[in-house]
Amino acid sequence: MPSYNAPVRDTRFVINELLDLSSYADLPGFEAVTPELVDTLVEEAGKFAGEVLAPLNMIGDKEGCTRHPDGRVTTPPGFREAYNQFREAGWGAISMPTEFGGQGLPHVLNFVVEEFVDAANIGFGLYPGLAMGAVAALANAGTQEQQQTYLPRLVSGEWLGTMNLTEAHCGTDLGLIRTKAVPQDDGSYAISGTKIFISSGEHDLTENIIHLVLAKMPDAPEGTKGISLFVVPKILVNADGSLGERNTLSCGAIEEKMGLHGSATCVMNYDGAKGWLVGQENRGLAAMFVMMNAARLGVGIQGLGQAETAFQNGANYARERRQGRALTGPADPGQPADPIIVHPDVRRMLMNAKALTEGLRALALWSGLQVDLAHKAKTAEERQAADDLIGLLTPIVKGYTTEKAFEVTVAMQQVYGGHGYITEWGMEQFVRDARIPMIYEGTNGVQAMDLCGRKLAKDGGRAIQAFFQLVDEDIAAAKDDAQLSEIAAKLAKAVGEQKAATMWFLQNGMTNPNNVGAGAFNYLSLMGIVCVGLMWLRMARVAARKLAEGAEDKAFYEAKLVTARYFADRMMPEAGALRHMIEGGSDAMMALPADAFGAVS
Incomplete structure (x- = not known):
């Protein structure tokens, strides 16, 4: 069974020494970010990921999620208990806005937690990860009433969120969506249609799930200019904040996937479900892009996490597995063979993995700092410069990181030789799980065209x-x-x-x-x-x-x-x-x- 120990020392190096986060103490949200706080946060997040989440990773892969005849979905054994610990510790609220109950710390520190969680158990990490994007979209474009209704409970983790974009006949080309939103007399909309590939679309971790759904109103313009965004709760929320009746939406199926078995990837059916417009009519794609851009950075971190945990296990195996002799003579004459780490080709794979994982971690966290500076830097010029830079870096963090992360997981599987192909060693799961970040939230070819065609x-x-x-x-x-x-x-x-x-x-x-x-x-x-x-x-x-x-x-x-x-x-x-x-x-x-x-x- 593979193991995971969060890269605490390297992360502290990047945050405290490379980025010198404490030097930004005069900016909002950075006031309390001392090296001591960073050390404590990194240590505790690493401990939670290694001790609570990592032991559930192979269980989640083997058991998967279960859809019941009544449409309910249960997550793998241990996930609910782990999520309760995650929520009670406040790990999901680190960088959430303080006005809705969050801790208001810099996004870069949340990136640290995301890496550790995704490295330990990427299937688990998808559940709270999407809630952050939902908060960003509603905080940016939602009405005051929507924000007061949904954000405190999304921030606290009492509820989780999703984003519903893809349909069976269209993925990246969202202008082709067919989901309809029909205005109702009470100001709501009846949402009807089917969405696919919806991560966390249905589960048992929280009592309510807040879906953000792209749909088109009657007589909307063709293409992307006719897309609107709607908030559609699984359970309707009464005026006093209590939960009301079940909305008319359901999970029609759980996708059978190559990996990420611990994550409920759902086909979602909306049958006249009650929803409310978020932002302006026919401007839904712009509102959703706030969520999508956050998700793209998060997907890059998912890739980094898989590369890190694969690298750790590959390095441990290379130090222990004995086969052959060093080309320069026996490295351990007292043993019948030397550890395979003495062989240059094994070193090539390990050094590639080390150079990439540590370099990509620094890039991800530097990018996270730019997210913070784009909102909190002192001058308009500094904020614009950071916003320009993060726009340029987003396709790199998503695209290049996930490409190289997959290469690392495959190489670390190779270090194991035949054992890397055997399930019990865990390496083949890392390879399968690392494959999807290259695809979703815009394939890496789409990221490349975003970079070259737009940025x-x-x-x-x-x-x-x-x-x-x-x-x-x-x-x-x-x-x-x-x-x-x-x-x-x-x-x-x-x-x-x-x-x-x-x-x-x-x-x-x-x-x-x-x-x-x-x-x-x-x-x-x-x-x-x-x-x-x-x-x-x-x-x-x-x-x-x-x-x-x-x-x-x-x-x-x-x-x-x-x-x-x-x-x-x-x-x-x-x-x-x-x-x-x-x-x-x-x-x-x-x-x-x-x-x-x-x-x-």
């Missing part, structure tokens, strides 16, 4: 130019430092490849948009390398300073410097190949007729 050109390229300036400034500050100069030089080369690829898009995308589409995924990967490379340069700078100051935890900081060099030497050079792929254009990719992809007779 690069937005506001005349303001965000990407600011990003390039930020990277260039870090490189310039490190180029004369003996311990950092080589890493900085390789990052300079990688970002140079990204700049060239960006210019190629500008020169070739207008005449043939397929050139952008053909290179978008490669560009997302290229920018991901630059982003993680920037994180490693910054982590190396902190580590070098700490060593110069005589820090006690010498081995930790030395490992940071070695891993930074490894990423620069072995992973940054991929940037050049990706640029060349982008410049290959779309001609050959798009040349064959559709029937050329049919079966060969």
Whole structure:
């Protein structure tokens, strides 16, 4: 059975030393964020994830969720008890607004909790994770009455939420949805239609579930311009806040999935269910995007969590499993064979995993800080800069992180050899569970097109130019430092490849948009390398300073410097190949007729 120990030391390093969160103490919500508070939060969250949630991970995978004949859904054994502990401890309310009972701490600290929860038990993590998006959407676009009715209980975790977008005939192209919302005399709407792939659509963790549903009113404009957003509770709420009668909605089925068996992914049927408009008529997609953007960052963290727990188990196995001898001679002559960690190819997989998980953690938490600064920085200019940056980083955190996380889980399964294919070792579950974050909340191809088709050109390229300036400034500050100069030089080369690829898009995308589409995924990967490379340069700078100051935890900081060099030497050079792929254009990719992809007779 696999184990999980939250990466407490590395997380504290990123929060307290790399991001230096306490330096923002003069901003709202940051006042109490001392290194001591961070240490306590990280320790306790890690303990809860490791001791309560991780033991339920394989149980959730094996037992799954059960739909009963009356439409009720029960979660796997232990999930209800674990959720009660989660709620009572306030883990879901860390960054929730204080006016509705939340703790109001920075989002970046909630990202820490999300990683630990998802690493320990991703199926469990989906239940409270979606409630945060529901809170964000209602706080942003809901009426005062809607906020007072739903937000205190969503924030406390007494109720949970969902988002209902997808229908059987349409996924990403939401303009094709058929769910209808018919106005009623009392100001409500009758919602009718079927939604699929609805995470947490029905379960037994809370008494009520608050669904946010996209639908179209009669005579609505065609396409996405005719979509409205509605709040549709499972149990109707009376004027005094008590629960009333059951709404006319139900779970028609639980999807049979490759992984995430602990999460109830439901087909939801709305049969004239009572709902209320959220925000403006026909402006539902804009209101829902608040929830979707939060979810996309959360999905990136899900991927990171799977990579971390797979890496931990792969490293433990490599230290214990004995097979063969080191190429340079027996490493342990007293034993019949050496641990497989002595073999360079096993080290390659482990070092790739270490460089990616630690680099992606830094990127995720830095992104979380930008979410906070976009709302709380002192000046309008600072808030705009942070908002520009998080818009640019969101497809990277979702797309690049989940791609690399899946690679890590597959590689760690490979470390186990044949045992990695056997269920009892747990590695094949990590692979299955890590596959879905690449798909949902907008496939990674969609993330790439969002980056290249929208974000690069937005506001005349303001965000990407600011990003390039930020990277260039870090490189310039490190180029004369003996311990950092080589890493900085390789990052300079990688970002140079990204700049060239960006210019190629500008020169070739207008005449043939397929050139952008053909290179978008490669560009997302290229920018991901630059982003993680920037994180490693910054982590190396902190580590070098700490060593110069005589820090006690010498081995930790030395490992940071070695891993930074490894990423620069072995992973940054991929940037050049990706640029060349982008410049290959779309001609050959798009040349064959559709029937050329049919079966060969």
